[in-house]
Amino acid sequence: MKGLKASISVLAAAAVCLLSVSASAEPASRLDEIIQRGTLRVGMTGDYRPFTYLDKTTGQFTGFDVDMADALGKALGVKVEFVPTAWPQMMKDFEADKFDIAMGGVSITLDRQKKGLFSTPIMREGKTPIARCADTGKYQTLADIDKPGTRVIVNPGGTNERFARANIKAAEVKVYNDNVTIFDEIAKGDADLMITDASETRYQQKLHPGVLCAMHPDKPFDFAEKAYWLQRDVPLKDFVDQWLHISMENGSFKKIYATWFE
Incomplete structure (x- = not known):
């Protein structure tokens, strides 16, 4: 009986040890995962100037949100990987976890909010x-x-x-x-x-x-905001929001904006 109890205690201790090792090996958040991976995967349609445009000949993305994505990658200390998507399939690609963040003139909608999180709005229109x-x-x-x-x-x-x-x-x-x-x-x-x-x-x-x-772009028919659509991870959202706040305060956001919109 004592031997059985000792065996159970050893197994229990081993299980706790394995769980502890497993927990320490797994990223605590999407933000940690991105940093460990060394890559930020950015979903983009490439068809919405001046936010994003994909040159199908060269395979290169250009645009306001391309420059913003590069700036975000630099702030995170990781490389940026642009993942092509399209408006009709963006929701499915997001749910399939094909990218960490969708950028490129993405509007805030309640349907998208159900699936992920939005950053601080970058534009009102x-x-x-x-x-x-x-x-x-x-x-x-x-x-x-x-x-x-x-x-x-x-x-x-x-x-x-x-x-x-x-x-x-x-x-x-x-x-x-x-x-x-x-x-x-x-x-x-x-x-x-x-x-x-x-x-x-x-x-x-x-x-x-x-x-x-x-026609009357200063007085549109409705209200909308654009932001960055994130996989549901609060630490990642907190980082992106703080990065945007700093960018808007130190003038770097304004500089990129002026390149494409003014």
Whole structure:
């Protein structure tokens, strides 16, 4: 009996020891895991200028949030690995843990909040129209836009399509898969307008001077914020929030912003 008790005690001690070793070997958080791995995996669509653009010839990402991701990687002391995704499949890729953080003009939504955490917002804006400059007087309000014969073009799977489906009933909603060339469709007359984020309408107006005009980007139809979408890990969110706070206070955020938006 004494021998059995001694054996049980030895096994119990061994189990505690194994659990202790296992616990010490496993990262305590996603933040620890990223630092141990030496790589921050950043999900990006690569089709949303000026936030992110993927050159399919070179395989290189460029844009505001690309520069911000590089700055975050430097702050963490790790390399940045950009993981291509797309708006229609971003949620599935996030749930499959294909990346630690999604960047590239990601809007805060409650559906996304259910799956992860958002950083401190980096930008406040909303949906507003962009059309050929000659037509801006025709499409100032949703009532102006939502009429038979109006062709509203949208990219699939994101907040632009969701907004159009919720607010456009009489006009035609045309889904166009290439978010990089979608504005050319408006410029050449194959669509009348797009309703998208105010920041994007300002940028596309700069790319198409005198051809495409953003309508009231300072007074969008709704309220929205952009942020960085993180896997559910409080230490990682705390780090990203503190990094953003420092970046906004020391001018580094403003410097990157000016490169792409001013």
